Amino acid sequence: MWIARYPHQNTTGTSRMTRKALISISLVAALGIILVLGYLAGRTFRDPARATTLAGMTVLEPASPLPEFRLHDQNNRVFDRARLQGKWSYVFFGYTHCPDICPTTLVVLRDVQKIAGGKEQGIQYIFVSVDPGRDKAATLKNYLPYFHPEFIGATGGQGELMRLTRALGAYYESGEARGGSYEVHHSVAIFLIDPEARLRALFAGPHDAARLAQGLQRLKGD
Amino acid sequence: MACRKRIAVGVLLMLPCLFAFADTTVVVRDAWVREAPPGAPVLAAYFTLENQGSKADRLVAVLSPDFAKTEIHATEIRAGVARMIALDALSVPPHAIVRLAPGGQHLMLHHPRRALAAGASIKLELRFDSGARLTVVAPVRRAESGAVHHH
Numbered sequence: 001m002w003i004a005r006y007p008h009q010n011t012t013g014t015s016r017m018t019r020k021a022l023i024s025i026s027l028v029a030a031l032g033i034i035l036v037l038g039y040l041a042g043r044t045f046r047d048p049a050r051a052t053t054l055a056g057m058t059v060l061e062p063a064s065p066l067p068e069f070r071l072h073d074q075n076n077r078v079f080d081r082a083r084l085q086g087k088w089s090y091v092f093f094g095y096t097h098c099p100d101i102c103p104t105t106l107v108v109l110r111d112v113q114k115i116a117g118g119k120e121q122g123i124q125y126i127f128v129s130v131d132p133g134r135d136k137a138a139t140l141k142n143y144l145p146y147f148h149p150e151f152i153g154a155t156g157g158q159g160e161l162m163r164l165t166r167a168l169g170a171y172y173e174s175g176e177a178r179g180g181s182y183e184v185h186h187s188v189a190i191f192l193i194d195p196e197a198r199l200r201a202l203f204a205g206p207h208d209a210a211r212l213a214q215g216l217q218r219l220k221g222d
Numbered sequence: 223m224a225c226r227k228r229i230a231v232g233v234l235l236m237l238p239c240l241f242a243f244a245d246t247t248v249v250v251r252d253a254w255v256r257e258a259p260p261g262a263p264v265l266a267a268y269f270t271l272e273n274q275g276s277k278a279d280r281l282v283a284v285l286s287p288d289f290a291k292t293e294i295h296a297t298e299i300r301a302g303v304a305r306m307i308a309l310d311a312l313s314v315p316p317h318a319i320v321r322l323a324p325g326g327q328h329l330m331l332h333h334p335r336r337a338l339a340a341g342a343s344i345k346l347e348l349r350f351d352s353g354a355r356l357t358v359v360a361p362v363r364r365a366e367s368g369a370v371h372h373h
Contacts, residue, residue, distance in 0.1 A: 096259075099266035099331070100297050101304045103256060104324045108367045146259030171303050179291070181332070183306040188299055204302060206325060209367050 056204050057215045063198035069163040071128070071156035074140035079154040084197040088123045088216055091191040093170050095131030095184045096143045102127075105190070106147040111209035116216060118150045122195070123216070128164065129155040130172035131184045168199055192216060246354035247275025248314050253360035255331070256324070257340045265289075265338065267329040267346065267360055271312070271320040280351035281312040288344045290333035297325055306330070311351065324365065340364045 071079040090109060094102035109125050116123055127144060129135035132155045135143075140153030155161070165172060168191050175183040190207060192215065194200040200219060203212055253269035273279060284292045294309045312327065314320050322328050329346070338344065340362050348356045 096262065097264050098306070099256070099258070099262075099264040100295070100306070100328045101325060103258060103266075103365065104367075107365050111367045142261050143259045175305070178308065185303055185305040187302055188304045189302055205299070207367075 054211050054215050054218070056206075056208075056211065057201055058204070059201045059219070060199055063194055063196070063200045064167070065196070065198045066167050066193065067163060069156075069160050069167075071154045071160055071164070072137060074137050074144060074153035076137045079152070079156075081197050083152075084193050086122070086195050088195060088220075089126055089193040090123070090212065090216075091126045091128060091168070091193060093128050093130050093165065093172060093186045095129050095186070096135050096139055097131065097181070098184070101188060103147075105188070105205075105207055106144075106151070108207045108209050108212065109151070109190070110147045112212045113148050113150070115209060115213040118148075124152055125150065126152045126154055128161070129153065130161060130165070130186050131174070132156060132158065132161065133174075169202075192219070194219070246279050246350050246352045246356070247277060247316075248273045248279050248281075248350060248354070248356070250348060250356050250358045253346065253358045255338065255344055255360050255362045257338070257362050257364045260337065260339075263333060265331040265334060266295075266324075267292075267331055267344075268322045268324065269329075269346075269358065269360070270322070271314045273314045273316055273318050273320075276316045277352075278316055279314050279354070281314065281348055282310070282351050283349040284329055285347040285349065286331065286344055288335050288338070289331040290335070292332065292346075293330045294327070295330045296327045299325075338362045 066081055066084065068081050073079040073083075090112065092102075092105055092109065094105065096102070106127065109127075113123075113125060118124070125148065127140070129140060135153075135155050137153075137155075140155065144151045144153045161172075164170075165187075170187040170189065170191065172184060172186040175185055188205040188207075190203045190205070190212060191199060192201040192203070201215060203215065249272050251270045251272060253267065255265055255267045258265045267284075271281065281294065284294065286292050294312050296307045296309055298305045298307050308330075309327075312320060320327070331344075342362045343359050344362065346358050346360055348358065350356070
């Protein structure tokens with residue numbers, strides 16, 4: 001405030017000089033503080049150990065253990081909590097009658113696989129269909145290899161699906177039937193499950209492959 | 223005879239009016255279809271509509287001989303949940319550009335009548351409120367997320 005008032009002050013020559021010097025010193029000091037703060041902020045954001053979160057990523061502290069659930073995969077093998085143990089898992093909910101957001105997300109996950117790797121890196125990619133009425137094991141087996149041959153497809157009864165979605169805070173709901181078809185509304189988030197089958201983080205979307213891969217990298221480094 | 227002639231002349235004179243009526247200032251650009259896994263029941267098409275004139279128009283229907291049914295859709299994301307909303311029409315205000323793009327508005331194409339892999343192309347006929355009909359050929363393309371560069 002006093003800087004703004006300065007030109008209107010009616011002062012003697014000497015005190016005007018002193019004031020000028022004071023202003024200069026203050027300005028230099030302020031600039032210095034800004035530079036130091038900027039440097040510190042930059043260091044914090046560059047240091048992966050200090051900043052575990054990325055834009056659009058929510059890390060759960062502590063991680064939230066998942067309950068038991070029982071689905072089946074695209075080969076009709078049991079897909080349960082045990083299948084999430086020992087690996088990091090990216091989980092996405094969708095359905096094969098979804099022409100836009102689901103393939104868009106699966107293409108992103110394909111790119112995450114390219115960046116982060118798959119089995120050899122202890123990472124798995126899981127597409128859970130929330131449309132068990134139309135998506136059978138065989139449907140998923142036809143659909144998923146297009147995106148990546150390692151991708152896992154899972155689905156099951158509504159009760160078991162709910163058990164998993166509720167634990168993750170995911171949501172789905174079948175829309176009204178219209179012209180012999182229906183849509184399924186579903187969460188767009190990608191969930192990251194740790195090797196102890198606990199929800200560790202979630203990505204809200206819109207999804208970015210580099211960010212999804214980086215998020216896991218940071219968590220692994222913790 | 224004279225009467226019939228007069229009617230014929232009248233009809234002939236009216237023809238340009240019909241064409242004028244069915245005119246639109248909307249142009250379609252960059253149409254493409256997202257390649258889907260083999261056997262996928264639905265595909266999506268995207269394009270850009272640009273209204274170069276000062277009169278609003280509306281896209282009211284799209285026909286394609288390659289699909290059982292087509293619908294104009296919007297993916298709406300509210301509170302983290304994606305909902306697909308069927309739209310009756312898509313407004314194209316004067317001098318506006320309306321984009322149909324992944325994650326937003328798109329054309330939902332039901333039950334392809336033939337296998338559509340990248341490299342194929344499909345015909346779309348866009349019908350407007352003004353009566354205009356625009357035909358575009360949309361190539362089928364493999365979608366990339368853009369995060370990984372291919373060499």
